[in-house]
Amino acid sequence: MIEMKEDQIEFLLSKAIDQVKTNGEIQLVSFTKQVNRIDPLVFFEAAKMLEKNRIFWSSTADDFCVVGVGKAYDIVANKSRYNETEKEWNKLLQEAIIHNPYEVAGTGLLALGxxxxxxxxxxxxxxxxxxPSRFTIPEFLLTKNxxxxxxxxxxxxxxxxxxxQMLRACKQAEKKLFNTFIKIPQGVGIKSKEEKNPEAWKHSVRLAKEKIEKNEAKKIVLARELRLELKNKAEISAIIDKLIKTQxxxxxxxxxxxxxxxIGATPERLVKLEKNQLLSTCLAGTAPRGNTKEEDTRIGISLLDDEKNREEHDFVVKxxxxAINDYCTDIDIPGKPVIYPLKNLQHLFTPVIAKLKDKYSIFDIVRELHxxxxxxxxxxxxxxxFIREHEQLDRGWYGAPIGWLDSNQNSEFAVAIRSGLIKGDKASLFAxxxxxxDSDIEAEYEETNIKFLPMLSVLGG
Incomplete structure (x- = not known):
């Protein structure tokens, strides 16, 4: 591992302390260095020794992963969450002392939430x-890019x-975080499963169909919950490990x-920004994977030809x-979707590429898309x-925007699906x-069962 430049960090800390004494404002100091390779999951597991909250985010396709440990600062917003978060983030960027010679996506001052x-x-x-809205700037951050x-x-x-003293504390924490002898724990099993009000959920689907048949809506998405009791307290590292291997x-x-x-494994990007280059994703329309290559291809072709799924996908594309038309130029959207295969499911997929206008930000796009x-x-x-009146659960962060943004003008948000909330030896999964x-109630019910599979399988179900 490359040694920390102690005198440089000490100088930055002294400078920040002097500024606080002068203006009394919050002062963040951010220092980034390149280090020898370490498995991000080992780093995540080692962070348990610091007894701080942890955040994990990875995109295997992009060879990108960030692990956040602890809290240097929290941006919490309740009412005008997009405006409040953007305002506070921009203020932090203006006032922070940032030493980052690399300016690589995911390094420097970074907020995840x-x-x-x-x-x-x-x-x-x-x-x-x-x-309702929380973005954390971690105390310690590992970035693999x-x-x-x-x-x-x-x-x-x-x-x-x-x-x-601050430098000494950082070095002690760093030594624990880079302990490569840490072992990833084994997974957990499921003791029992309980569907929360399945018949009431089916009734809400029936009511939604009636509303649509009256031309009061074109599409309504209804979610439901599956409660699990686990055999032991969940080991988050073990669950992440299985998600990486299977999704x-x-x-x-x-x-x-x-x-x-x-925690979860979502295939659905909401929006990604690299400087002003925007990439979004239309992902709607679902079918299972086949047991053989031939069956898989046949199901995929059937999905492409299915009127109900194509209509559902077209809603998202339009x-x-x-949503981005007023905020972007050079919008490029293919005329037809393709199949996007996952381990348990396959979806209709259409990419969207555009250029963000100078006066707008990632928060403008997220607000319009969500x-x-x-x-x-x-x-x-x-x-x-309709969802507020008839859905049987509080979705919380399920189905909502999650992601990160950094001080290098990069950001990415995904839609938090294929996910669950772990509470010790209990778990709530959502689909x-x-x-x-044209929806068939039993077919919709079975579709949610399929969508539970990614999380069920890694938990031992």
């Missing part, structure tokens, strides 16, 4: 540890801090807050185009009103489906 699906929905006790590894320390200083084309994520962890018709329905307000005029 998410928000609830519907801020108008009253929060239940299930999601008591997850605010294109086979190169970086380590970032983010520190919030006060006027009474001492640089040498290679998805975003793997885990957000710890207190004793709870929201919405994304409409919720997509794939997670809410269309028209948006009518479908959300939904889009109800349209």
């Amino acid at each position: 998410g928000m609830s699906f519907d801020p108008k929905r009253e929060r239940s006790s299930l999601w008591e540890n997850f605010q 294109n086979n190169t590894t970086y380590f970032t320390i983010n520190i919030q200083v006060t006027k009474n801090d001492h640089p040498k 290679a084309t998805s975003y793997i994520f885990a957000f710890e807050n207190g004793n709870d962890c929201f 919405m994304i185009k409409r 919720p997509t018709p794939a997670l809410g329905g269309t028209p948006t307000e009518e479908s959300l009103a 939904g489906c889009g109800v349209v005029k």
Whole structure:
């Protein structure tokens, strides 16, 4: 591992402390260095020794992974969450002392987090540890980008801090985090399963169909919950390990807050920004994988030809185009979807490429895109009103935007599906489906069962 430049960090810390004494404002110091390769999952597991919250985010297809440990700063917003978060983030960027000679995506000052699906929905006790919007700047950050590894320390200083003491504490923490002898624990098994109100959920699907048949909506997405009792307290590292091995084309994520962890493997990108280059994804329309190559191909062709799924997919394509039209130029959307295969499922997929106009940000796009018709329905307000009245659960962060943004003008958000909330030896899994005029209630129910599979399988079900 490359040695920390102690005198350089000590100088930055002293400078920050002097600034705090002068202006009394919050002062963040961020220092990034390149380090020898370490398995991000080993780093994540080692972080347990620091007894701090952990965050994991990876995109195997992009050879990108970040692991956050602890909290240097939290951006929490309740009402105007997009505006409040952007305002506070921009203020931090202006005032922070950032030493990052690499300026690689995912390094430097970086915030990771998410928000609830519907801020108008009253929060239940299930999601008591997850605010309507929360983005954390980790105290320690490991970034793996294109086979190169970086380590970032983010520190919030006060006027009474001492640089040498702070530096000593950082070195002690770093030594624990880079303990390569750490072993990933074994997975857990499922003791029991309980579907939460399946008949009531089917009734809500029936009511949604009636509303659509009256032309009061075109599509309504309804989610349901599967409660699990595990044989032992869940080992988050073991679950992530299995998700990485079984869901290679998805975003793997885990957000710890207190004793709870929201975790999953979502295939659905909401939006990615590299400077002003925007990439979004239309992912709607679902079918299972086949047992043989021939069966798999046959199911894929059937999905491409299926009127119900193509209509559902087209809702998303049109919405994304409409949502970004005022914010972007050079919008490029293919005319037809292709098949996007996962381990357990296959989806209809259409990429969207565009250029973001100078005066707009990632938050403008996320605000316009969420919720997509794939997670809410269309028209948006009518479908959300129906969901609030008839859905049997508080979605919390399920189905909502989760992601990261850095001080190098890079950011990425995904839609938090194929996920679950772990609470010790208990887990709640979530899955939904889009109800349209031709929906078959039992078929929609079976589709949600298929969508439970990615999380069920890694938990031992």
